[in-house]
Structures are given as structure tokens and as C-alpha cells.
Amino acid sequence: MAREIALQSIRNIGIMAHIDAGKTTTTERILYYTGRVHRPGNVDDGATQMDYMEQERERGITIMSAATTCSWRDHRINIIDTPGHVDFTSEVERSLRVLDGAVAVFCGVGGVEPQSETVWKQADRYGIPRVAFINKMDRLGADFRQAVQSMVERLGARPVPVTLPIGAEDTFRGVVDLLEQQAQIYHEEDLGATFDLAPVPEEMAAEAADSRAALIEAVAEVDEALMDLYLAEQEPTLEQLRAGIRRATLAGHMVPVFCGSSLKNKGVQNLLDGIVDYLPSPLDRPPIEGCDLADKAPGERTQVRRPDDEEPFSALAFKILADPFAGRLAFMRVYSGTLAAGKVVLNVNTGKRERIQRLLRMHADKREDLQEARTGDIVAAVGFKEIRTGDTLADQEHPLILDEMTFAEPVIYMAIEPRTKADQDKLGAALQAMADEDPSFQIRKDPDSGQTVIWGMGELHLEIVVDRMQREYNVACNVGRPQVAYRETVTRAVTSRGEFERELAGKTNFARVELAIEPGDYGTGIVFANEVDPDVIPAEFVGHVEGAVRQACETGVLAGYPLVDVAVRLIGGKWVDGESTEMGFRNAATGALWDGAKAADPVLLEPVMTVEVTVPPDFLGDVTGHLNSRRGRVIGMQQRGVDQVIHAEVPLVEMFGYATQLRSLSQGRGVFSMQLARYEPVPEKVAREITRLYAGA
Numbered sequence: 001m002a003r004e005i006a007l008q009s010i011r012n013i014g015i016m017a018h019i020d021a022g023k024t025t026t027t028e029r030i031l032y033y034t035g036r037v038h039r040p041g042n043v044d045d046g047a048t049q050m051d052y053m054e055q056e057r058e059r060g061i062t063i064m065s066a067a068t069t070c071s072w073r074d075h076r077i078n079i080i081d082t083p084g085h086v087d088f089t090s091e092v093e094r095s096l097r098v099l100d101g102a103v104a105v106f107c108g109v110g111g112v113e114p115q116s117e118t119v120w121k122q123a124d125r126y127g128i129p130r131v132a133f134i135n136k137m138d139r140l141g142a143d144f145r146q147a148v149q150s151m152v153e154r155l156g157a158r159p160v161p162v163t164l165p166i167g168a169e170d171t172f173r174g175v176v177d178l179l180e181q182q183a184q185i186y187h188e189e190d191l192g193a194t195f196d197l198a199p200v201p202e203e204m205a206a207e208a209a210d211s212r213a214a215l216i217e218a219v220a221e222v223d224e225a226l227m228d229l230y231l232a233e234q235e236p237t238l239e240q241l242r243a244g245i246r247r248a249t250l251a252g253h254m255v256p257v258f259c260g261s262s263l264k265n266k267g268v269q270n271l272l273d274g275i276v277d278y279l280p281s282p283l284d285r286p287p288i289e290g291c292d293l294a295d296k297a298p299g300e301r302t303q304v305r306r307p308d309d310e311e312p313f314s315a316l317a318f319k320i321l322a323d324p325f326a327g328r329l330a331f332m333r334v335y336s337g338t339l340a341a342g343k344v345v346l347n348v349n350t351g352k353r354e355r356i357q358r359l360l361r362m363h364a365d366k367r368e369d370l371q372e373a374r375t376g377d378i379v380a381a382v383g384f385k386e387i388r389t390g391d392t393l394a395d396q397e398h399p400l401i402l403d404e405m406t407f408a409e410p411v412i413y414m415a416i417e418p419r420t421k422a423d424q425d426k427l428g429a430a431l432q433a434m435a436d437e438d439p440s441f442q443i444r445k446d447p448d449s450g451q452t453v454i455w456g457m458g459e460l461h462l463e464i465v466v467d468r469m470q471r472e473y474n475v476a477c478n479v480g481r482p483q484v485a486y487r488e489t490v491t492r493a494v495t496s497r498g499e500f501e502r503e504l505a506g507k508t509n510f511a512r513v514e515l516a517i518e519p520g521d522y523g524t525g526i527v528f529a530n531e532v533d534p535d536v537i538p539a540e541f542v543g544h545v546e547g548a549v550r551q552a553c554e555t556g557v558l559a560g561y562p563l564v565d566v567a568v569r570l571i572g573g574k575w576v577d578g579e580s581t582e583m584g585f586r587n588a589a590t591g592a593l594w595d596g597a598k599a600a601d602p603v604l605l606e607p608v609m610t611v612e613v614t615v616p617p618d619f620l621g622d623v624t625g626h627l628n629s630r631r632g633r634v635i636g637m638q639q640r641g642v643d644q645v646i647h648a649e650v651p652l653v654e655m656f657g658y659a660t661q662l663r664s665l666s667q668g669r670g671v672f673s674m675q676l677a678r679y680e681p682v683p684e685k686v687a688r689e690i691t692r693l694y695a696g697a
Contacts, residue, residue, distance in 0.1 A: 017105035018113035034070035090440035098333035101279030108142035111150030141641020192265025222253035282376035290400035305336035312398035313337030357383035410455035415480035430473035488556030493518035496596025511584030514572035548589035559694035615670040630654035
């Protein structure tokens with residue numbers, strides 16, 4: 001069967017930004033101008049196509065990434081609209097893992113904001129080419145040049161404008177296309193779907209000429225073909241300039257910058273042209289690499305899959321969704337080969353073969369059936385009995401395994417219990433379904449109380465989980481107050497000996513273990529090293545020692561929180577032939593670890609957040625003083641438009657309920673965002689209270 005559309009005409013892109021920068025509104029306009037919808041939805045009206053969950057429409061934010069497909073200039077554009085709130089960063093992470101390019105949306109007033117930096121770094125990690133869209137040029141305080149400069153200062157990027165705004169704030173009426181050297185004035189009556197072409201306004205002629213010269217120079221610096229023309233003082237043709245910008249963008253040497261106002265229907269068509277002209281097709285990305293399992297030695301040999309329908313099938317499942325109508329949906333990116341509905345694929349991670357019942361092309365919560373998925377496609381599949389986010393799907397005869405995804409550890413938790421006996425049976429199934437969907441949401445059983453504890457990335461994250469539990473799964477539940485996920489570590493090096501000798505069922509169990517325990521580097525977790533010869537402790541027991549050490553570190557010695565950033569070396573021990581057992585070594589290692597950790601001056605660690613608060617100047621003093629009263633450290637301030645921005649670091653435990661208090665302090669005009677900075681030792685007075693509560697529990 002011939003391809004419906006050529007591979008070089010496919011664009012797999014994500015829309016990413018800080019919360020409230022206008023990602024979803026921009027996506028809605030893209031769908032309108034490409035003819036995918038007849039009228040664009042607005043976030044404020046709760047009528048968007050992409051934010052289809054009730055919670056998203058009520059709060060005016062994106063919670064789950066949503067996929068859709070549209071066409072522009074005979075190109076298919078597969079779009080994933082990602083959340084901007086820090087609590088849902090995992091949605092961005094897994095989307096970027098499978099995309100070829102991205103559109104970074106920035107507010108014309110705020111420029112680069114905290115979550116913008118986070119998603120930009122995620123895109124850097126995957127080497128994803130980007131274009132930028134400076135949105136909200138109609139807002140009070142909008143400053144295009146300042147927003148572009150913030151990309152340089154805060155992202156280390158090399159942004160190069162390819163359009164300029166005509167006017168700003170309430171005088172913003174169109175854009176100047178620097179390549180075409182024309183102005184575009186949009187028609188309000190058809191929501192900006194059409195526009196008039198006009199000469200560049202006289203008052204902007206010099207700025208536009210200088211900006212175009214800067215654009216050509218920027219491309220020439222990183223593109224050899226244009227450099228030759230530049231040195232020969234020859235003006236490149238439009239085709240040569242576009243080709244040069246494309247090469248520079250794909251190589252990561254520059255970021256083309258567009259501008260407009262999605263809400264006011266201006267500038268989005270230029271962005272669509274930029275997606276087609278400058279972002280990569282699957283053919284422009286490096287071939288996917290994975291470990292070949294055929295030789296039974298994963299990781300020793302690398303397999304490459306080129307983006308080609310004739311290659312063996314390979315795909316990555318990047319999102320699992322419990323759909324009330326279609327059942328379990330697995331969103332996948334096809335990297336090579338083809339897959340027909342009804343065929344059997346191998347889930348390489350589980351080793352199980354699964355039959356694909358249906359293939360679907362998604363448009364948010366709507367879907368259309370497909371007979372076949374081809375290289376470069378992003379589709380949803382129905383029929384998997386067992387699948388997780390990050391699983392590799394492959395041809396049965398040509399298995400390979402792709403790198404799995406990694407997600408940040410949750411920083412907040414709370415207890416949850418069913419209200420009635422009828423809810424009890426449904427609670428576990430509902431929680432498991434949501435954990436399957438969201439890899440940053442975890443469920444654990446408290447070993448002491450037997451309570452079910454849910455873990456997430458923030459207050460909003462867990463609030464949404466509980467809300468979905470009641471609405472979607474019809475489970476009534478009671479929840480406790482959110483609690484901070486503290487951690488523990490050691491602050492000095494010690495050596496510790498553990499010995500186990502006990503007669504069980506007429507058999508002696510003996511083992512002796514000596515450990516060196518010392519502080520590790522931040523973020524390294526538990527690092528274990530074996531420094532003993534096999535005649536001291538045989539190799540078959542060393543693995544049990546390491547397993548026991550890692551398990552013992554899951555429960556700390558101060559308040560039961562996990563031990564982290566600890567380096568443990570096995571430096572000695574003793575075994576007796578016929579008497580030493582696995583159980584003996586596990587018990588000896590556990591005792592040595594706990595005794596050593598107690599002697600190594602353990603401390604409690606708490607998550608500290610980077611907080612950015614934006615308030616009108618009149619409330620600056622009150623808000624700053626309030627942050628200081630919450631153990632916050634103000635590390636800087638800056639003016640952004642007419643507002644003041646406070647940069648601070650505040651312990652997470654002090655940020656509970658902050659949204660309500662900020663509204664009170666600023667008469668509802670202040671906003672804030674935060675993200676995890678690092679873990680720091682808890683002040684001694686606070687630590688004493690936490691350990692006292694733990695001891696009395």
C-alpha cells in the first residue's frame with residue numbers, strides 16, 4: 001500500500017511553555033487555520049478542543065498532554081499540546097521523548113519564565129530543534145525585544161527573529177515578515193484567517209531592514225552556503241535564505257522567532273509556515289538506536305532502525321490512557337516499519353506478544369480508525385493486556401529495546417481511604433489505572449499503619465487525582481493533609497560491623513559484614529561498591545549484601561524517610577562454609593547499615609523550591625515579608641512590564657496553602673510558580689519536631 005503522505009512531509013511537534021503563556025490557545029488557532037475545526041475554542045470559555053477534561057476546562061489549565069493531527073501546505077503536522085504547570089512535567093518529558101521538533105511559546109510580557117526553562121532543558125536533553133513564538137503581543141507591558149533577550153539570558157539560546165510585531169499592547173495590529181519584506185494586517189471578521197499584504201510601515205522600515213540584515217548574518221555565521229554569498233556581498237534568494245535557516249535550525253545553531261497574539265488571531269499562520277519550513281521531518285532526525293536482544297547480551301550490541309517503512313517495525317509506547325469507551329489506549333510513536341490493525345507485536349520489555357485490535361488517530365478525546373500505522377506516525381493502539389509507559393514494541397523476528405524513560409521522584413504525599421465498603425473495592429482499581437497513566441504518580445502501603453498513601457509532584461497534582469477519583473471512577477474517598485516527602489542522609493564517614501548468628505530449624509545461619517558508610521554526591525542516591533576478595537565473602541553473597549543495603553536505605557534512621565546520597569563500601573566480613581546463608585548476610589548487612597547510619601550524624605533533608613512571584617509594585621513589601629516569614633530566601637527582584645517579579649527559595653512545606661494567602665495579600669492580582677531546586681538539611685528545631693512526631697507515632 002502506497003504511503004498516504006511522504007515521510008519528508010510529516011512534522012511531529014510539541015507545543016511547550018510556562019503555564020498561561022498561551023500553548024492551548026495557540027494550538028486551537030492552528031487547528032482553525034488548518035481547517036481541522038470550524039471555530040477555535042478559548043480557554044477562558046472552557047470550550048477548547050485540546051483541554052477536554054472537566055478539570056482542565058474548570059481550571060483553565062492543561063493537565064494531560066493531548067494529541068491531534070492537521071495539515072498545512074500539503075504537510076501533515078502531528079501535534080502534542082503539553083501542560084505548563086510544574087506538577088505535570090512528566091507529561092512534557094514523555095512527549096518530548098518521541099517528538100522531532102517543538103514550538104516554544106513565550107508570553108510577550110513575561111518572556112522566559114521558570115517552567116519555560118524546565119521544558120527548554122528537557123528539549124535540550126533530547127536534542128530537539130525548536131522555533132519560538134512570542135505570544136500575547138496585545139497585552140499591557142508586552143515587549144518583543146525584551147522577550148527575545150530573555151531567551152538569550154535565561155536559556156543560553158540563539159534566538160533570531162523572522163517576524164516583527166507592528167505595534168504593541170492595544171496598538172498591535174499585525175506582523176512584518178522579514179523574509180518576504182511585507183507587512184501582514186489581519187482581518188478581525190474571519191478571526192484572522194485572512195490578511196492584507198502591505199509595504200512595511202514607514203516608521204518600521206529601518207528596524208525591519210536592520211533585523212533582516214541581522215537574520216542573514218546570523219544564518220551565514222553557521223551555514224557555509226550562505227557564508228559564501230555573504231562574503232561575496234550577494235543577496236540570497238528567498239529559497240536560499242529559507243534553506244539556510246532550516247539547516248541552522250536542524251543543527252541547533254539558532255531558533256527562529258515568530259510573534260503574534262493567538263487570542264487576537266494574529267501571527268499564527270507565519271508560525272505554521274515556520275513549522276513546515278524549519279522543523280524536522282522524521283528523515284531529518286538521527287536513526288533510532290536500541291539494544292539488540294538476539295545475542296542474549298543486552299547492551300553489548302547496538303541496533304539501528306532507520307526511518308523507513310521497509311525496516312522491521314519498532315515503536316515506543318509513551319503514554320497509557322484508560323479510555324471509558326475504547327478500553328486501554330497505548331499512544332505510540334512508530335520509528336520504523338509498519339503495523340496493521342489485527343497484527344501481533346512483541347512487547348520487548350515484558351517479553352509478551354500482544355495482538356493490536358484497533359489503531360486510532362487521535363484528535364484530543366475524539367478518534368478515527370486506521371488500518372495501518374507507518375514510520376513517523378503517532379497513533380493510539382487498543383488491545384494491550386499489559387503495557388507500561390516507556391515499553392518498546394517491535395517486530396517479533398527482530399526485537400530490540402529502546403532506552404526507557406526516567407521521571408522525577410514525587411515530593412509530596414497524603415493518605416487516602418474509601419468512605420464506604422462499596423468504595424473499598426473500587427479504590428485500588430481506580431488508583432492503579434491512574435498510576436498506569438501517570439508515571440509520576442505512585443501508590444504505596446504504609447507498613448506500620450496499613451494506610452494507602454499516594455505520592456505526587458505537588459498539591460495540584462494530588463488534588464486532580466482525588467477529583468478524578470470521584471468524577472471519573474465514582475469512588476468516594478477521604479484524604480489526609482498533604483505531607484512533604486522528606487529524605488535522610490549522613491554527614492560523616494564511619495565503619496560499621498553487622499553480625500548474624502542464629503539456629504533456625506536445626507541449621508546454623510551465620511554471616512559477618514563490615515561496611516564503610518560515607519556521604520555521597522548530591523543526587524547520586526545509593527552507591528554500592530564491593531572491595532572484598534571472594535575468599536572473604538563469596539560472590540554469590542555479595543549481591544545479597546547489596547540488595548539488603550539498598551532495601552535498608554528505603555527506611556531511614558531518624559524519621560523513617562529514605563536514606564539518599566550515601567556511598568556504601570563492603571570492606572570486610574566473614575563466611576563459614578556450610579553455615580553462612582543468604583538470610584544471614586542480608587540480616588548482617590541490614591544491621592551494619594542501620595547502626596552505621598545512626599553513628600554517621602544523620603540529618604533530615606527537605607525539598608526546597610525555586611519560587612517566582614509576580615505582583616503589582618504596591619504589594620511588593622507585604623509579599624516579600626510574607627515569604628521571609630515562611631523561611632524563604634529572596635534571591636533577586638526584577639521589573640517585568642508594570643509588575644515586580646520576586647525570585648526566592650522556599651521550603652516546600654512552607655508553600656502549602658500559599659495560593660490562597662497570596663491572593664489575600666495582593667487583592668487577587670499576584671501569581672506564582674515554583675519548581676524543585678534541591679534538597680537541603682532541615683533546621684534543627686524543625687527536625688526535632690519531625691523526629692519527635694515519628695517516635696510517638
